[in-house]
Amino acid sequence: MEPVDLAVTALHASVDDPALNSMNFLNEVAQHYPDAVSLAAGRPYEEFFDSAVLHEHLDAFRRHLADDLGLSPAQVDRTLLQYGRTKGIVHHLIARNLAVDEQLTVDPEAIVVTVGCQEAMFLVLRALRAGPRDVLLAVAPTYVGLTGAARLVDLPVRPVTGGPDGIDLADLRDQVHRTRAEGLRPRACYVMPDFANPSGVRMDLAQRRRLLDLAAEEDLLLIEDNPYGLFPAADAERLPTLKALDTRRRVVYLGSFAKTVLPGARVGYVVADQRVAGSDGTVGPLADQLAKIKSMVTVNTSPISQAVIGGALLAHDCSLVAANVRERAAYARNLRHLVDGLARRFPAGGPVRWNVPAGGFFVVVTVPFAVDDALLHRSARGYGVLWTPMAHFYDAGTPVNALRLSVSAVTPEQIDLGLDRLAALITEESAGTVGTAVSARTAP
Numbered sequence: 417m418e419p420v421d422l423a424v425t426a427l428h429a430s431v432d433d434p435a436l437n438s439m440n441f442l443n444e445v446a447q448h449y450p451d452a453v454s455l456a457a458g459r460p461y462e463e464f465f466d467s468a469v470l471h472e473h474l475d476a477f478r479r480h481l482a483d484d485l486g487l488s489p490a491q492v493d494r495t496l497l498q499y500g501r502t503k504g505i506v507h508h509l510i511a512r513n514l515a516v517d518e519q520l521t522v523d524p525e526a527i528v529v530t531v532g533c534q535e536a537m538f539l540v541l542r543a544l545r546a547g548p549r550d551v552l553l554a555v556a557p558t559y560v561g562l563t564g565a566a567r568l569v570d571l572p573v574r575p576v577t578g579g580p581d582g583i584d585l586a587d588l589r590d591q592v593h594r595t596r597a598e599g600l601r602p603r604a605c606y607v608m609p610d611f612a613n614p615s616g617v618r619m620d621l622a623q624r625r626r627l628l629d630l631a632a633e634e635d636l637l638l639i640e641d642n643p644y645g646l647f648p649a650a651d652a653e654r655l656p657t658l659k660a661l662d663t664r665r666r667v668v669y670l671g672s673f674a675k676t677v678l679p680g681a682r683v684g685y686v687v688a689d690q691r692v693a694g695s696d697g698t699v700g701p702l703a704d705q706l707a708k709i710k711s712m713v714t715v716n717t718s719p720i721s722q723a724v725i726g727g728a729l730l731a732h733d734c735s736l737v738a739a740n741v742r743e744r745a746a747y748a749r750n751l752r753h754l755v756d757g758l759a760r761r762f763p764a765g766g767p768v769r770w771n772v773p774a775g776g777f778f779v780v781v782t783v784p785f786a787v788d789d790a791l792l793h794r795s796a797r798g799y800g801v802l803w804t805p806m807a808h809f810y811d812a813g814t815p816v817n818a819l820r821l822s823v824s825a826v827t828p829e830q831i832d833l834g835l836d837r838l839a840a841l842i843t844e845e846s847a848g849t850v851g852t853a854v855s856a857r858t859a860p
C-alpha cells in the first residue's frame with residue numbers, strides 16, 4: 417500500500433461527500449468513453465463557438481470604456497489589466513441587460529459579478545449560513561452545484577417537493593413550519609422557475625405569484641437560479657422571472673453567461689438588493705456583504721473575462737435574447753427531436769415515461785428499474801450512450817427510477833443514435849426486471 421500523509425476523514429467533510437464527487441464522476445465517465453453519444457452533458461452547443469469574436473468583444477468593451485465612460489487610455493488599460501473592483505466592471509451592462517430582456521430594474525450597485533454562477537451560489541450560501549441552526553430549503557430534484565456549495569459551508573439542505581408545478585407550495589409551507597418547530601432557521605428556498613436542471617419543469621405565472629406571496633407570508637428569502645430562461649421551446653412564451661415580479665426584495669437572483677454567451681469565460685452574477693443594516697449603523701445592499709466574502713475567495717472576477725462578456729452584451733444592445741436567436745432555435749429543435757424520438761421508440765401508456773418541457777436543455781425519462789452509476793457504466797461500455805442518473809440530484813443513496821437526457825450539446829443525428837442505443841439498453845434492463853418488485857422512487 418502507498419504511504420499516506422493524510423486521511424480524507426481529517427479534511428472538511430465536504431470533500432468526501434457524494435455531491436462533490438458527482439460532477440467529477442460524470443466527467444470521468446465521459447472521458448473514459450469518448451466514442452459514446454453524450455445525452456449527459458448540459459454544455460452549450462459548440463457549433464456556434466468562434467474564438468475570433470473574442471477580440472471583437474474585447475475591442476468593443478475597450479471602446480465602451482473610452483467613448484461611453486470617458487476613461488483615458490491609461491485608465492482603460494488599468495481597468496482591463498490591473499486588479500479591479502470586487503463587485504465587477506460590467507455591472508452596469510448586466511443591469512441594462514436585465515432591463516432589456518427581463519423588464520427588471522436593478523441598481524448596478526446591487527450586482528456582484530462572479531466567477532460563474534457557481535461562485536454566486538457559494539457567496540450567497542456562505543453569507544446566509546450564520547450558525548448551526550441554519551438550513552436551506554431546495555426544490556428536489558436539485559442542481560448538484562447548489563447541493564455541493566451548501567456542503568462547503570456546512571449548510572444542511574432540506575428537499576421541498578418539486579412536482580409538475582415546479583414547487584409544491586403546501587410542502588414548502590410545511591417544511592418551513594416543521595423546520596422552525598425543530599428550532600432551526602430556514603434561511604432561503606432555492607428554486608429554478610425556468611426549465612429547471614434536471615427536471616426541465618417551469619413554474620407558470622400564477623405559481624410564481626403564489627410562491628412570492630408565500631415567501632412574504634413566511635418571511636422567507638428565495639434564491640432564483642436562471643441559466644435556461646432564454647431558451648423556451650419554439651411555441652412557448654418567455655415568462656417574467658420571480659425577480660421581475662418581486663416587489664418586496666424577497667428574491668436573490670443568480671445569473672450565468674455560460675449558456676447565453678460562453679462557459680469558458682466563467683462569468684456569472686448575483687443580484688442581491690436586500691437591505692442589510694451594518695454594525696456601524698449604515699445600510700447597504702446584501703451585495704456589499706457578498707463582495708466582502710468574494711474578496712477573500714477570488715478577489716475579483718477576471719476583468720478580461722468580464723470584458724469579453726461586456727463586449728458580447730454591447731454587440732446586441734445588451735439583449736441576450738437577440739444574441740441567442742440561433743441558439744434558441746437549435747435547442748428548441750433538439751428538444752422537439754428528442755421528445756418525438758422518445759414517442760417513436762416507447763409506446764404511450766407503457767412503463768417508460770418522460771416529461772415534455774416547455775424549453776431548456778433537459779428531459780427526465782422514468783423507467784421500470786432503478787438507475788444507478790453502475791448502469792451508466794454498462795450503458796457507456798455496452799451501448800455507447802451516456803446520460804445522467806437522476807439519483808445524482810437527490811439526497812445521497814436514494815435510488816431513483818429515472819435518468820436525465822440533455823439536448824444541448826448534440827445534433828439531431830446524434831440524438832437519433834443515442835435514443836436507439838438507449839432504447840436497446842432499456843429493453844434489455846426491463847427484461848431483467850420483469851416480475852421483480854421495483855421499490856425505488858420515481859421522478860420528478
Ligand SMILES: Cc1ncc(COP(=O)(O)O)c(C=O)c1O
Pocket residue numbers: 458531532533534535559561608613641643671672673674679683684
Ligand atoms: C441550474 C444551474 N445553475 C448554475 C449553473 C452553473 O453556471 P456557471 O457555469 O455560470 O457556474 C448550471 C450549469 O449547468 C446550472 O444548471
